[in-house]
Amino acid sequence: MEVIGIALNQPTLSKAPRKERAVLVGVAFNGADDLRESLSELAALADTAELEVVGMVTQVRREADPAYFVGRGKAEEVARLCGELNADIVIVDHELTPAQARNLENLVGVRVVDRTELILDIFARRARTKQAMLQVELAQLQYQLPRLRRMWQHLSRLGGGIGTRGPGETQLEIDQRRAKKRIADLQRQLREIQRQTSARVQSRKERQLFTVALVGYTNVGKSTLMNALTKAQVFVEDRLFATLDATTRVLVLPDGHRALLTDTIGFIRKLPPHLIASFHATLEEVRTADLLLHVADVTHPALDDHIAVVERTLQEIGAGGKPTILVLNKADRLPPDWDRERLSQRYPNALLVSALTGNGLDELRRRIQREYAKQRLVRVRGQLALWAQDLVAFAYRNGVVYSVAYTDDAIVLDAEMERHFAEHLQKQVTLLNAGSVSVTPVVAESNAHQPFHFAHLLVSLRDQR
Structure with missing residues (x-):
């Protein structure tokens, strides 16, 4: 037998x-x-x-x-x-x-x-x-x-x-x-x-690395977006579940700061619970990310349902409530007569992009940078002793220095850096009795209550056609 x-x-x-x-x-x-x-x-x-x-x-x-x-x-x-x-x-x-x-x-x-x-x-x-x-x-x-x-x-x-x-x-x-x-x-x-x-x-x-995770329904273009933002060579295929493994690459922000961007497995409706549990290690990248980019296919007829499925799944894996940017991808596939006003009313805080053509990606980078600044950056203003050149060098190495002015008895420093670097600088100034430093949060421009307007992207898309 x-x-x-x-x-x-x-x-x-x-x-x-x-x-x-x-x-x-x-x-x-x-x-x-x-x-x-x-x-x-x-x-x-x-x-x-x-x-x-x-x-x-x-x-x-x-x-x-x-x-x-x-x-x-x-x-x-x-x-x-x-x-x-x-x-x-x-x-x-x-x-x-x-x-x-x-x-x-x-x-x-x-x-x-x-x-x-x-x-x-x-x-x-x-x-x-x-x-x-x-x-x-x-x-x-x-x-x-x-x-x-x-x-x-x-x-x-x-x-x-x-x-x-x-x-x-x-x-x-x-x-x-x-x-x-x-x-x-x-x-x-x-x-x-x-x-x-x-x-x-x-x-x-x-x-203190700032981490960003791509999440979304399967086959919405997350890997294509990953490649466009980081010049990575992640495998891309127009089929469901082309990506099963988490892939992480360096993302350079407009001001030169660096973040880590991770591409993860796509979600789908009726995803088996034991399958989610089995991919616990892969989804750890999502749970621990500082920022989520929720990517959705703007042309899909079930767009609302796909967004809801992803949000429910994020709750199930313990990643609900994280800072999130909704990215409406595949704008290049929108028909000529698409309803711009209706879309902007339905998703007032979303970004409309095309990972394939690059439209909207500069604004996406700026949005990521604003979120990074909101979570991590502080403004540092100091009056340092003239002999404290090493501390000025530290500011140059670990932040963005806006100005350094020399008076008769002090170095006037104005810089921006991550909070942990600023705290280290403060401790060194105190330890060396090298002057005084004040640290204040960076006031980042917020889009929390400002609708995103699609007009500029619409013009760009028409030009391509």
Whole structure:
């Protein structure tokens, strides 16, 4: 007898010479779900998994059927459609219980996967680094563990009855034990990665580095924006979940100050909770960032929903309430007759940019710099002893010196620097009895209550056309 076992950290959908043909199934409960948008996104996920969508079946229900998720009649309709279209696989736009998946698969006669399994398959295909592979494998195993019995259902008739144990059940128990052992091992390895990540983050904090994280829905152009702002060479593809690993590069601000910009994994609706938990180490970069750039696709019909999904996910991972700039990307794709006033009213504090053409990026850099100044910079004014040239040199090395004037008995210094440098300067002046220094917050220009006007960008976009 052939033993099946579990394939670890591998795509769960086969890579056939031809694309597998998929039928999508979506359910709107109480008519509240935006079924069309959700199925459109599911089709994009299927395309990313190299599947060909050949049909869709929808249903409106008050609640899920405990046996088939959809009703029995609708399940039979799916079975007929699969036969007519020669489908290889059915993808359900919700997470199924093991019993629902088993019953539906038995009825339709082809493989059935749910949205979670499809996302996990895409992650397995996309994982490149050791950390990403470990995180994906952990999420896969946590998903598969309660579903192992379904893998062994074809052996259930070999042993039977109360008090008897067939070989299928024995192998099932072996697989469950191996899976639990592997999960524990993966969690241990990821805890070590988390420890290293936390140490790296703490090192940045100790060095007072200003950190900015790109967050947003999947496939909104975060990596393209990362490349445009930092001249990085981050992998870019117009597909969902092109980025799984956090990538950090230096971002030079207009005044010469430097920040660290991190590109992170994109979010999506109905993202499995255990998948979020598995990517805890990667998302640490988001939780500890000083500033978030929430990137959204301004041309997407579900823009409001995408923004809401990202905000909910940020709350779930402990990054809610952080200073955030909403960046509406892909402005180059807006139609000529787009409603500028309506957009500015809906998102009065947002920045409209095109990461592809560079439009709006200078203003984005200025906004980042203002936030950096608000959080970190102070104005330093001092009356220093004439012999305290080393302290003036310190100000030049670690800040922006606006003026140095010499009087008969003092050096008059006016500079701007990060607070920790200013505090160090103050201590040295006091210790050396080298004069006096006052430190005050930098009054940064604020856009908190000023609507952003899109007129200048509209002119630029028209010029390009």
